[in-house]
Amino acid sequence: MDYFLTEEQQMIRDTAREIASEKIIPVRAELDEKNEFPTSILEDMAKADLFSIFIPEEYGGFGGGCFEIVLALEELARGCVGVATSYAASALGIFPVLIAGSEEMKKKYLPDVAAGTRWAAFGLTEANAGSDAGGVQTTAVLDGDEWVLNGTKQWITNGGEAHLYTIVALTDPRKGARGASIFLVEDGDPGFSYGKKEDKMGIRASATRELILKDCRIPKDRLVGRQGTGFITVMKTLDISRPGIASLGVGLGQAALDEAVTYAKQRVQFGKPIISFQAISHMLADMAIQVEAARALVYAAARHIDSNPKKMSKASSMCKVFATDMAMKVTTDAVQVLGGYGYMKEYPVEKMMRDAKILQIYEGTNQIQRNVVGQELNKEYAS
Structure with missing residues (x-):
C-alpha cells in the first residue's frame, strides 16, 4: 500500500x-x-x-x-x-x-x-525489576562531586558492546519509583564491568549481558535530568521506543511471508505448486492480511506519537502488542507452509520463528501492554 x-x-x-x-x-x-x-x-x-x-x-x-x-x-x-x-x-x-x-x-x-x-544501551531491567520496573534496587549516592552507583542490571541489549549506558538507579530508596534517577555511565568507568554474554534462543546476533556496578564512580554532571524524575523519563522513553519493536515485528512478518510465498510457488505436490491448494493459499492470504494490518497500525501510531507526544501510551502499547503477536503467528505459519524444510536451519524461517518470540517479551511484555491499554481506556471512559 x-x-x-x-x-x-x-x-x-x-x-x-x-x-x-x-x-x-x-x-x-x-x-x-x-x-x-x-x-x-x-x-x-x-x-x-x-x-x-x-x-x-x-x-x-x-x-x-x-x-x-x-x-x-x-x-x-x-x-x-x-x-x-x-x-x-x-x-x-x-x-x-x-x-x-x-x-x-x-x-x-x-x-x-x-x-x-x-x-548506547538502556540499563533498566534487574533480577527483581522486570515487568515491575518500579522495583529497581540499584542505588546512586552523591559523594562530593561524584555519584557512586551500586547494583546489577540484567539482560541488557548491547551490553558489553555499547560505549554509553543510561542507568536507572535510586537516589532516594524511601520513595520507591519516585526516588529513581537516570545516569550516564561510560564504558571504562571505574567500578563498571560486564557479566557473561547470554546464550539466547533467538536474536543471537544481538549481545545481551549483565551490567555490574560496584562502587562505580561517575562525575556529578552525568545525572540525566533532575534527581527523582528518572521513572517519568523511563516511561516516556518506552512510549517512544515501543513502535520500534512493533516495526521489527512488521519487518519480520513480511520476511516470513516472502519466504512462504516463494516456497509455495516452487514446491510441487500432487502435480501442482502448493500455492494452488486452497488450504495453503488461505493461510498465505491470512498472513498477508495480518502483516499489512500491523504495518498500518504501526505507521499510524508512529505518526500519532510524532504529532501528539503527550498522548502516546495507548497507541504505543497497542501497536507493540498487535504487531509482535502477528510476527509470532506469521513466522509459525511460515514454518508450517514449508513443512519439514521449515524446521531445518538450512531455511531462514526456522530462525525467524525463534527471533519472533522475544518481540512479545522485551520492552514490556505484551501482557503488560494490555494493562497499559486497559488503564488508558479506564481514564478515557471515566464518568
Missing part, C-alpha cells in the same frame, strides 16, 4: 533495505550460529547515516521522529531481527538524554551517537 512517504522517508527506507539485502542477509545465518555481534554491519549503518535518524539536526543528526525510525527498523528486520535490535537498542539507550539531558550533555554525546562512532 502507498503510505505517501516523503522523499527523505523513501531514502531512509531504501537505504535500510539496501543494507539488509547486501550486508545482513548474506551473513545472518552465520551470525546466528556463532552468537556473533554484528560490529561491521553497524559500522556500515553508521557510514550510511542511519544512526543520525533519531538525533536532532543541531547535534549532527537528521532530525527524524518515531515514524522515520520505524521505517528503518522495519527494513533492517526483514534482514535479521537480531541485527536490527542492536541498532534499535542504541536509540533506546540515548532516548533518555534526548528527553531529559542538559544542553551540555547533549552537545557532548549526541554528535558521536549520530555519527555511529559510539553506541
Whole structure:
C-alpha cells in the first residue's frame, strides 16, 4: 500500500533495505550460529547515516521522529531481527538524554551517537525489576562531586558492546519509583564491568549481558535530568521506543511471508505448486492480511506519537502488542507452509520463528501492554 512517504522517508527506507539485502542477509545465518555481534554491519549503518535518524539536526543528526525510525527498523528486520535490535537498542539507550539531558550533555554525546562512532544501551531491567520496573534496587549516592552507583542490571541489549549506558538507579530508596534517577555511565568507568554474554534462543546476533556496578564512580554532571524524575523519563522513553519493536515485528512478518510465498510457488505436490491448494493459499492470504494490518497500525501510531507526544501510551502499547503477536503467528505459519524444510536451519524461517518470540517479551511484555491499554481506556471512559 502507498503510505505517501516523503522523499527523505523513501531514502531512509531504501537505504535500510539496501543494507539488509547486501550486508545482513548474506551473513545472518552465520551470525546466528556463532552468537556473533554484528560490529561491521553497524559500522556500515553508521557510514550510511542511519544512526543520525533519531538525533536532532543541531547535534549532527537528521532530525527524524518515531515514524522515520520505524521505517528503518522495519527494513533492517526483514534482514535479521537480531541485527536490527542492536541498532534499535542504541536509540533506546540515548532516548533518555534526548528527553531529559542538559544542553551540555547533549552537545557532548549526541554528535558521536549520530555519527555511529559510539553506541548506547538502556540499563533498566534487574533480577527483581522486570515487568515491575518500579522495583529497581540499584542505588546512586552523591559523594562530593561524584555519584557512586551500586547494583546489577540484567539482560541488557548491547551490553558489553555499547560505549554509553543510561542507568536507572535510586537516589532516594524511601520513595520507591519516585526516588529513581537516570545516569550516564561510560564504558571504562571505574567500578563498571560486564557479566557473561547470554546464550539466547533467538536474536543471537544481538549481545545481551549483565551490567555490574560496584562502587562505580561517575562525575556529578552525568545525572540525566533532575534527581527523582528518572521513572517519568523511563516511561516516556518506552512510549517512544515501543513502535520500534512493533516495526521489527512488521519487518519480520513480511520476511516470513516472502519466504512462504516463494516456497509455495516452487514446491510441487500432487502435480501442482502448493500455492494452488486452497488450504495453503488461505493461510498465505491470512498472513498477508495480518502483516499489512500491523504495518498500518504501526505507521499510524508512529505518526500519532510524532504529532501528539503527550498522548502516546495507548497507541504505543497497542501497536507493540498487535504487531509482535502477528510476527509470532506469521513466522509459525511460515514454518508450517514449508513443512519439514521449515524446521531445518538450512531455511531462514526456522530462525525467524525463534527471533519472533522475544518481540512479545522485551520492552514490556505484551501482557503488560494490555494493562497499559486497559488503564488508558479506564481514564478515557471515566464518568
